[in-house]
Amino acid sequence: TRKVAGEESTGVYLDQAFAALRVLSDQARHLARSSVAVTRGLCVRVVSVHMANDSKARGTHVFCYRITLHNQGEDTLKLVGREWKILDANGQIASTVPKHSPGVIGQHPELRPGECFEYHSGCDVHTREGTMKGSFQMRVVQCASDPRDDGAEFDAVVEAFRLLPP
Known part of the structure; x- marks a missing residue:
């Protein structure tokens, strides 16, 4: 398998982006219950x-x-x-x-x-x-x-x- 330059860091950024979206979703639900x-x-x-x-x-x-x-x-x-x-x-x-x-x-x-x-x-x-x-x-x-x-x-x-x- 051949890797493209920057491919690993893109995966890390995507993981961080999805983690941030989960946190924002949790915060929105908390705000609605408050x-x-x-x-x-x-x-x-x-x-x-x-x-x-x-x-x-x-x-x-x-x-x-x-x-x-x-x-x-x-x-x-x-x-x-x-x-x-x-x-x-x-x-x-x-x-x-x-x-x-x-x-x-x-x-x-x-x-x-x-x-x-x-x-x-x-x-x-x-x-x-x-x-x-x-x-x-x-x-x-x-x-x-x-x-x-x-x-x-x-x-x-x-x-x-x-x-x-x-």
Whole structure:
């Protein structure tokens, strides 16, 4: 067999190019399963993952999601409630958690400026994929700029994120 000059390096470059495409594809799927929103200095980050073993055992599609709340503002905030809307692949409501449902995982975290709170929870949908969105009801415990805002409440948006199998 006769080799052409540069043939070996071309193969290496192709391997690297395909590896890069696989990484980009994985990143795109991760991005689709994630969301980030900032409301009044509270950054809400979400990422979901499909739980294959639980899905098989329960006969439905089970997803776990991780929520990170990061207080990037100057006010001390307290999570007092939540609201969720879970949609199936057809856009039909699979499940809801009504607005002002108390806390998250039995907690009402208080976040001073710079602090984070993270928790995991889960949901299931009968279709292979779905979408989830909602909000957290937050109370200003201590307002840095105007004490008259102490006790004020607002909804911290949770942008829609996809529930996708691998």
